[in-house]
Structures are given as structure tokens and as C-alpha cells.
Amino acid sequence: MSDVRLIVAGAGGRMGRTLIKAISEARGAALAGAIDAPGSPLIGRDSGELAGLGPNGIPVTADLPPLAKSADGVIDFTIPAASVALADQAAAAGLFHVIGTTGFSAADEQAIAAAAASVAIVKSGNMSLGVNLLAALAKRVAATLDEEFDIEILEMHHNKKIDAPSGTALLLGEAAAAGRGIDLAARSDRGRDGHTGARKPGDIGFASLRGGTVVGEHWAIFAGPAERIELVHKAEDRMIFARGAVKAAVWARGRAPGLYTMMDVLGLKDF
Numbered sequence: 221m222s223d224v225r226l227i228v229a230g231a232g233g234r235m236g237r238t239l240i241k242a243i244s245e246a247r248g249a250a251l252a253g254a255i256d257a258p259g260s261p262l263i264g265r266d267s268g269e270l271a272g273l274g275p276n277g278i279p280v281t282a283d284l285p286p287l288a289k290s291a292d293g294v295i296d297f298t299i300p301a302a303s304v305a306l307a308d309q310a311a312a313a314g315l316f317h318v319i320g321t322t323g324f325s326a327a328d329e330q331a332i333a334a335a336a337a338s339v340a341i342v343k344s345g346n347m348s349l350g351v352n353l354l355a356a357l358a359k360r361v362a363a364t365l366d367e368e369f370d371i372e373i374l375e376m377h378h379n380k381k382i383d384a385p386s387g388t389a390l391l392l393g394e395a396a397a398a399g400r401g402i403d404l405a406a407r408s409d410r411g412r413d414g415h416t417g418a419r420k421p422g423d424i425g426f427a428s429l430r431g432g433t434v435v436g437e438h439w440a441i442f443a444g445p446a447e448r449i450e451l452v453h454k455a456e457d458r459m460i461f462a463r464g465a466v467k468a469a470v471w472a473r474g475r476a477p478g479l480y481t482m483m484d485v486l487g488l489k490d491f
């Protein structure tokens with residue numbers, strides 16, 4: 221089969237540069253375009269050079285539509301407003317869309333779900349195998365333990381991260397809520413500060429730490445009477461997310477329209 225042809229959105233960012241490298245190393249995938257924010261000083265730069273690979277002849281541009289004819293899909297690690305706009309443009313052009321961006325509002329989520337009516341979209345707050353396996357485990361543990369065990373999700377990231385809680389923390393919270401059979405939106409406790417009162421039984425708590433160059437660390441903690449279970453994932457290199465995203469792109473080619481997650485890609489849905 222021919223290589224799946226990919227446009228990287230957010231090409232100048234931490235993940236974008238890692239993705240260009242991951243695509244260059246992947247079998248079955250090829251870079252078809254690189255885009256970044258309109259007005260970025262990186263527009264016109266060679267994307268291979270930005271990724272530290274040497275020139276690849278693919279310049280960073282600002283618009284998706286002119287690249288669409290020579291591509292099969294888009295891998296997008298940008299910001300929520302850009303991902304929502306790209307979802308519309310990718311759907312109009314018939315391109316599948318792999319979305320790694322985090323920090324979406326409810327309205328953004330609806331707009332992306334609407335775009336998934338006409339193309340395949342794979343969206344996940346974390347594209348790594350390890351975190352998705354951790355989420356499957358968190359769901360099982362939550363299903364096994366009752367409300368005597370308080371569930372807390374803790375995350376730590378680098379000091380440039382702009383959203384909290386992280387997409388992964390929310391993904392783990394959703395998994396635990398699904399295991400316990402509760403609605404996360406109604407039962408999450410975020411941003412404790414001041415005289416909070418005692419913890420409400422059954423809530424799922426979130427806490428975020430920021431500092432240094434931490435790639436991404438997550439804990440799902442089940443704290444019960446006189447014992448505690450902690451499920452932990454520590455990312456050491458952004459390449460784990462990039463390789464997962466490329467795997468999602470290969471999986472998405474030719475897939476029916478719909479909104480999918482990495483659990484679908486990795487076959488962990490019924491774990």
C-alpha cells in the first residue's frame with residue numbers, strides 16, 4: 221500500500237517538530253505539508269530543518285486548503301481554536317483528522333463531533349500506548365472499588381503548558397467515572413482553594429502542577445480506609461505521543477466517518 225500522506229498542523233511547535241521526525245522514521249507514512257499559525261515567523265522555513273533533520277523541501281505554510289489535494293489526512297497538535305477551524309476545513313476537503321490538541325470547551329467538542337459526521341476524526345488527550353492502557357486499568361479499578369475509595373487525579377507538566385487539568389487527566393477522570401458509572405461533569409472537584417469543607421464522597425478530584433521541562437506525568441489515586449492504590453504514568457519523551465499519532469493516522473485512512481479515540485486505534489475499548 222502507498223504511504224499515507226500527512227499534513228502536520230502546528231509544525232513549529234514542540235509536538236509538531238517531533239511529529240515531523242516521527243513521520244520521517246515511520247514506515248507507511250510520508251509528510252505532505254506543514255502548517256503553522258498565520259503570521260508565525262516560521263512561515264516559509266523548511267519543516268525538515270525545523271525538526272532538526274536537514275532540509276526536506278516542505279516549507280511551513282499558513283493554510284490547509286491549498287495542500288489538501290496532495291494529502292490523505294491532517295495530524296494536529298495546535299490550540300483549540302485552530303483545531304476547530306481545521307476540523308471544518310479537513311471535513312470539507314475529505315481529509316481524516318488526528319487531533320492531539322487539549323483544552324477544548326464544550327462548544328469546541330460539539331463542533332468537532334459535527335465535523336466527524338463526514339470524515340474520520342481520531343481525538344485523544346494522550347496518544348501514548350501507556351496512558352491509554354492506564355486509562356483502561358483506572359476504569360477497571362474504579363468499577364471494582366466503591367465510594368469508600370476517593371479518586372484523585374494528579375498531573376505535572378512543563379512550565380509552558382497553557383491548559384489545566386491536562387487532557388490526559390480528564391481522560392483518566394472519564395475512565396474512572398465510566399468504571400464507577402457516574403457523570404464526570406457532575407462529580408468532578410477542580411481547583412480546591414481556601415475553606416473547601418470536607419471532601420464529598422464519590423467526587424473525582426483533580427490537581428495540576430507546573431514546572432521545568434516535565435514532559436507529562438499522571439497519577440490516578442484510589443485512597444481508601446488505611447490503604448491506597450496509585451496508577452502512574454511518566455512520559456520521558458514526546459516521541460511516544462508522536463508515534464501514537466502516526467499510528468492513529470495509518471489506522472484512520474479509509475475509515476468510515478466518525479469520532480474515534482486512541483482506545484479504538486489500540487483495540488483497548490473492551491479491555
Ligand SMILES: NC(=O)C1=CN([C@@H]2O[C@H](COP(=O)(O)OP(=O)(O)OC[C@H]3O[C@@H](n4cnc5c(N)ncnc54)[C@H](OP(=O)(O)O)[C@@H]3O)[C@@H](O)[C@H]2O)C=CC1
Pocket residue numbers: 229230231232233234235236255256257258260261297298299301302319320321322323344345346347348387461
Ligand atoms: N494528545 C497528546 O498525546 C498530546 C497533546 N498535546 C497537546 O498538543 C497541543 C500542542 O502542544 P505543544 O506542541 O506542546 O504546543 P506548542 O505551543 O509548542 O505548539 C503549538 C503550535 O501550534 C501553532 N498554532 C497556533 N495556531 C495555529 C493555527 N491557527 N494553525 C496552525 N498552527 C497553529 C503554534 O504556533 P505559534 O507558536 O506561532 O502560535 C505552535 O507552533 C497542546 O494542546 C497540548 O496539550 C501535547 C502532547 C501530547
Ligand SMILES: O=C(O)C1=N[C@H](C(=O)O)C[C@H](O)C1
Pocket residue numbers: 322345346377381382385386387388389435436437
Ligand atoms: O501539553 C503537553 O505537553 C501535553 N499535553 C497532553 C495533555 O494535556 O494531557 C498530553 C501530554 O501529557 C503532554
